[in-house]
Ligand SMILES: Nc1nc2c(ncn2[C@@H]2O[C@H](COP(=O)(O)OP(=O)(O)OP(=O)(O)O)[C@@H](O)[C@H]2O)c(=O)[nH]1
Ligand SMILES: Nc1nc2c(ncn2[C@@H]2O[C@H](COP(=O)(O)OP(=O)(O)OP(=O)(O)O)[C@@H](O)[C@H]2O)c(=O)[nH]1
Ligand SMILES: [Mg+2]
């Protein structure tokens with residue numbers, strides 16, 4: 001319990017720090033390979049077109065694959081490795097905030113490690129939690145992970161182009177999300193092409 | 208450390224229990240939706256053709272989606288929910304062994320929850336650990352998860368049919384597996400059609 005409380009206090013400190021710098025932060029969670037990094041890649045130019053500057057903290061178990069992809073979009077980024085810990089925590093995010101040029105960032109994406117269990121209990125100080133799953137995980141992925149959806153604010157069902165080849169029923173996935181979290185808006189996307197990203201960004205930025 | 212030691216002792220007890228009943232057990236781990244249950248579904252009839260009877264323990268965070276699918280193959284099965292614990296452990300498996308007709312089982316599949324971090328440190332008492340990933344997670348999935356591959360015995364790269372649509376380079380995935388674990392045989396499969404399953408089963412059953 002202590003670990004959670006300590007993390008929560010740090011998360012609240014992160015939230016205050018971000019607010020002081022006028023930065024809105026969004027936590028991207030979800031299954032391994034569901035499209036979290038692709039979402040950042042697609043949103044960066046759209047944000048630019050809307051006059052907003054993005055930044056990112058890339059969380060991964062090991063390595064800097066996502067960090068490198070994000071760097072290539074031209075935005076400030078920070079790499080955070082979680083190792084045996086199966087989720088980002090507020091302390092790692094605090095580190096990231098110290099190393100990012102917060103005065104040059106309007107919208108901060110915090111990409112959590114791909115994991116449908118661990119991140120739920122560890123708030124990071126973000127304004128909203130966006131849960132990204134994809135049709136290729138199978139259409140039972142929502143039903144199997146109640147806590148992840150109950151703890152989230154916006155849901156993204158990605159890789160809709162591949163649903164028929166997997167045999168995934170997108171309506172079932174959406175129904176399961178509504179059952180676990182009736183308030184949670186659901187967006188369907190193809191993050192290879194960018195389909196669905198404008199409407200999704202509207203929802204993310206809504207206050 | 209105590210938690211690990213206690214689990215290890217239980218895992219060894221499970222291994223002895225299985226051996227006493229002439230049951231060979233295999234732990235299926237990997238990413239969410241990579242094809243672990245589909246692997247069981249495909250292997251059951253092949254095992255039957257080879258005169259071997261299968262059984263399964265289906266581990267999931269919540270619910271019985273996989274258990275129901277496995278029951279439909281006609282083999283004895285046990286459902287185990289892990290809840291906030293992000294991996295099966297030897298204690299849950301011990302429970303499963305008590306509730307399965309071990310005298311009617313030759314090959315026991317233990318399907319772990321979809322998670323690329325947590326299960327690594329928790330042995331279950333199985334003879335081999337089979338890591339199942341799929342092309343739809345992106346071809347950086349191996350590089351990002353060194354511990355999962357170093358701790359495994361056989362690797363399966365599934366959903367090869369979808370690699371081109373995701374943009375996944377299967378050779379890169381295989382190279383990364385070889386880098387982390389040179390001894391680990393790698394099998395490419397399409398578990399929708401069953402391509403690659405006979406050779407994979409040969410490797411699983413090899414002593
Ligand atoms: N066909 C198709 N491919 C997609 C889509 N979205 C992402 N991809 C591909 O899927 C793979 C995984 O996407 P990522 O953006 O790396 O996913 P991720 O959630 O960041 O992965 P992790 O951080 O490793 O958990 C990449 O090869 C993407 O190009 C989609 O909508 N359709
Ligand atoms: N196209 C294609 N679809 C596949 C393949 N293998 C599995 N699928 C589909 O992918 C989805 C997920 O497969 P599962 O067998 O449920 O995967 P899993 O690893 O057991 O999933 P969890 O237990 O939830 O982690 C299902 O809809 C399968 O039919 C494949 O090789 N090709
Ligand atoms: Mg990523």
Ligand SMILES: [Mg+2]
Pocket residue numbers: 243244245273318
């Ligand atoms: Mg399964």
